[in-house]
Amino acid sequence: MSTDTTAPAATPDGDALPFRYGAGLAAQIERSWQDRWEDEGTFHTPNPSGPWADPQALGGDKVYLMDMFPYPSGSGLHVGHPLGFIGTDVLGRYLRMNGRTVLHAMGFDAFGLPAEQYAVQTGTHPRKTTEDNIQRYKAQLRQLGLAHDERRSFATTDVEFYRWTQWIFLQIYNSWYDPQLQKARPIAELEAEYAAGKRGPWAELSRVEQRQVIDDHRLAYISEAAVNWCPGLGTVLANEEVTADGRSDRGNFPVFRRNLKQWMMRITAYSDRLVADLDRLDWPDSVKAMQRNWVGRSEGAxxxxxxxxxxxxxxxxxxxxLFGATYMVLAPEHPLVDVIAPAAWPAGTDERWTNGTATPADAVTAYRAAAARKSELDRQENKDKTGVFTGAYATNPVNGEQIPVFVADYVLMGYGTGAIMAVPGQDQRDWDFATAFGLPVIRTVQPTEGFDGEAFTGDGPAINSANAEIDLNGLGVDEAKRTITAWLVEKGDGESVTQYKLRDWLFSRQRYWGEPFPVVWDSDGMPVPLPDDQLPVELPEIDDYAPTAHDPDDANSEPEPPLSRNEDWVNVELDLGDGPKHYRRETNTMPQWAGSCWYYLRYLDPANTERFCDREVEEYWLGKDPSRANDPGGVDLYVGGVEHAVLHLLYSRFWHKVLYDLGHVSSEEPFRRLFNQGYIQAFAYTDSRGQYVPAEEVTGDEASGFTWNNAPVRREYGKMGKSLKNVVTPDEMCERYGADTFRLYEMSTGPMDVSRPWSTRDVVGSQRFLQRVWRNLVDERTGEVRVSDAEPEADTLRALHKAIAGVHADFEALHYNTAAAKLIELNNHLTKAYAGAGVPRSVAEPLVLMMAPLTPHIAEELWAKLGHDGSLAYGPFPVADEQYLVADTVEYPIQVNGKVRSRITVAADATQDEVKAAALADEKVAAALDGKEPRKLIVVPGRLVNVVL
RNA sequence: GCCGGCGUACUCCAACUGGCAGAGAGGCGGCACUUAGAAUGCCGACAGUGCGGGUUCGAAUCCCGUCGCCGGCACCA
Structure with a gap:
């Protein structure tokens, strides 16, 4: 073989290897196979019913694989984006070759703020920029050779798609949560219960009052409450979109709390189920922990x-x-503050409690005003306790003690009841406040021996906790809780309750580029849902789609939806069953999350015009698997970044559960298994002024320092981004090396869930491997395949079957890096064993098949060259033969006291005693033993022998 | 502060369920081929697993402590 590769030297024109595998040949191969896959519909997946019904073709177990679909931004893809897409593609191809029916498609999450901002910047309509961007993304993704069923692609901005987003909204709107049955039910059933007099006043109410009663129960409802108003973005935002320091997740603008009338979704009704069902999901612990934390369930009284x-x-x-409660605190916004404050300070009020004010009313007013001025950030940064006495005392129900009631901003109106009993002995915050205000501390739990802290929050026996009727002393925390709660219930002073941090989901945005609500407003100022036959409500094509510009810091600015400017569209005359009437359309739009809440359902049945998804089709792809205990159903594998841990993934679970309750889907969860892929990160470099310089032009290394244009630069590590001047695109990589090389590189640098740095110069390593495989199977001068029909040697068969067995396990575990390593190892063996002689066909073919998931184009090409007509997309994937996995003999390392001292070779089927005998017979062991008996002799079958002296 | 995760060669990463620390890639050094460069082939060096204890015949792996890094939450009663 070396004669072949050195042949070019003998040829004068220097172009002697027209069939060497390089970027040019790769491009040719890749284009032709991508065209062929598309022409032949290679990756079209049949359905059990509907237009693509082909029950015959649904052999084997089904697998539904999904990526978190991309947002088609104006800057296109960089090499980090496709990491997960390639990963799911590799798995899908592997499973398909193993006889599984694989569904894998890719859509676009195309509504949302950035598209609109980009449109405003470029002065082009968002519909146009979005569609252009989608075309660009599709081209970028196509060149990677992803085995998607392209018929199932869509964008959330497609009218045929958002028509069903609107339909689902109406399902949610037209239902209520029955706390008894713990599920959503049609709103008509609630109305019937009211009409039958089972729920409270009804007949005596006016029609509008009746509607208000019903509307208050809906899962989608209008509320006038404090919401996050972001003037910088010109819209309100959900809690999940506001950062911890009170700014917008997108754009980092200040966010203000404002009372505004907005659409909400009653996600809190599902708090318990959203937490409980996490246990049924195969998700990373970190994501489950984040969701639990976000819902923030806590039990108490x-x-x-x-x-x-x-x-x-x-x-x-x-x-x-409770016996240690020495004062109480109300949140500044608590409504009782005004009610309880007396006209004057009680005699002998501590000076520290009054803030130097003349009356409780003055004190409270001043404190409230000060609290309102503080931003969220101020509240967090300054954790020194402040507050003021209300002048009122409350009675502790367990002992009748009169305890002072304060107002303080460390108590939040938004959690619990907005009021607390303060127990400084057992709560550090209360301890801090009590210390600052000279309030007494009563310990009610005996701290552990040697405890020298302040508040004691651990477990221990109760102390100082008894009255005439009840005695907690000596009980542990859990038992004391149960005992006192039962007593409180009996006395009518309290009850056992569960609290949540989760708030209802603010669902409207004052933006143009989103789904219009399928709702109109009548002359009573009441919302009226549109009937299904009036869907879709299309987004009007208006010129003035830009949001109203506000000063980002102007908390008092007013939201103004762009759609409200279009009077022709807003004012409609409709006949909604009671004759033609005038209505005004809802002018808010839905948040970006709406489409992504249910898109996984649409891939299943995208051509369906009658339903969002056929029920039978849903059951086939997402249905519960009876062979798994307590399986909730859902997508078999959902791959994406961890950044959606609480936004998209929580909203989506909520919608799915509503659809399940209403009988529209058979599965209880959208995503059975979730996998967070790592990120591809990159180095960026700044010059002495802190400006980013083009990363590609930087030279040097860590030891000698990095320079750009001979000037030293500083290296930082993080994201890839235009502004950081370190973007590498998949297009560049495909052009320089080909898609297969790029895919292989991305998959071989580490396991799927690990973040790692991008390194362009390392890509050549993957190219070299493909080149070596190609050279082993193809004559680089003629392009002729050159395999032999000879029987492979025993060691080759062992190498082959070891690789087959290993690769199966690796692909299944998403360990593509080690799968690639095993293929390289096998090919290295072939290079050595068959240099110049031609690789036996019976080894070449399985090698090619095993490469196919990672590098499908070159594998298809080699498969064709090996004489096969059809695509290898459906396998068969090689299966390891057990007989080649066991060697005839085994080499055992012999350890003496845990250190390797010698090696012996024994028959693979030797018994433990035979291995022991052989080990003791070894001369180095004998020397170490020096005639003595070993204290212990451990044989790990197939592994090693350890002699303990 | 709380929760989750991670520390292995110059770099990215392997090491089945505790069993010989090294599969693979890059980089680095050398040799062959070559007018040269590049490409190609071959050979080589480099860590005892962040640190300190413990359990064990045996620890990268399990346990305790500690340091460092990444991510999430955070005055949530």
């Missing part, structure tokens, strides 16, 4: 403290500490 004529309700997770 609600307790009433009498205060004059009023009662202050508090939520506590520690009712066992």
């Amino acid at each position: 609600q307790v009433r403290f009498g205060c004059g004529d009023a009662a202050i309700e508090v939520f506590t997770t520690r009712p066992d500490t």
